[in-house]
């Protein structure tokens with residue numbers, strides 16, 4: 001029996017003879033359903049039509065993205081540390097070539113995902129590499145394919161491996177998380193942020209939204225919460241969810257400035 005994938009968001013559902021009646025991830029106001037109705041595919045079909053690119057971004061950091069673009073179009077990040085490798089965020093396509101490359105790197109110690117839009121085929125990845133998939137417990141209701149490989153973490157931070165810390169920011173999703181990599185940016189620190197902290201096209205600022213496709217902003221308290229959650233950490237770079245969305249330097253100040261700009265736009269007297 002196939003496990004169907006939603007073609008709009010990439011979420012995989014439990015095995016079934018026929019596609020699910022709907023995709024709750026897309027029906028939620030933070031995603032969208034195509035005008036012509038929901039479309040479905042399978043991992044087997046996706047492997048025939050798509051492939052992954054693996055790209056070295058900086059020492060110890062690789063991006064893994066699908067061509068042609070599929071669903072939301074994010075790319076995953078692979079962080080290599082002396083204590084093991086972590087896959088940050090997930091993409092729907094896992095094929096033999098990608099698995100071979102990751103195994104040649106030494107496999108995965110863990111997989112951690114920022115929020116439900118990138119859960120995709122996380123169960124396939126977790127099983128393939130015998131690695132726990134960490135998702136925040138506050139987003140438990142959005143797990144469409146429950147499996148023992150998924151580990152729900154709770155609270156505000158979680159040490160993943162030496163130098164790798166999950167930080168719950170909230171905002172876009174209650175359990176929205178980012179990954180702090182102390183050894184990133186040549187030891188100056190990097191934040192892997194998914195779209196919990198969204199790098200904007202000119203890369204001089206970041207932004208924060210409750211719903212990106214429907215252009216619904218976050219409330220002031222949530223903007224302060226996201227910026228406050230990462231404030232204790234040292235980081236010079238931010239890697240967002242797409243290949244070209246990164247802040248190259250001075251990223252901690254960029255987050256502060258961006259939160260202030262956002263709050264001014266909302267008419268808040270001060271950040």
Ligand SMILES: [Zn+2]
Pocket residue numbers: 006007008009010011023024025026027
């Ligand atoms: Zn969907």
Ligand SMILES: [Zn+2]
Pocket residue numbers: 115117172195
């Ligand atoms: Zn999202």
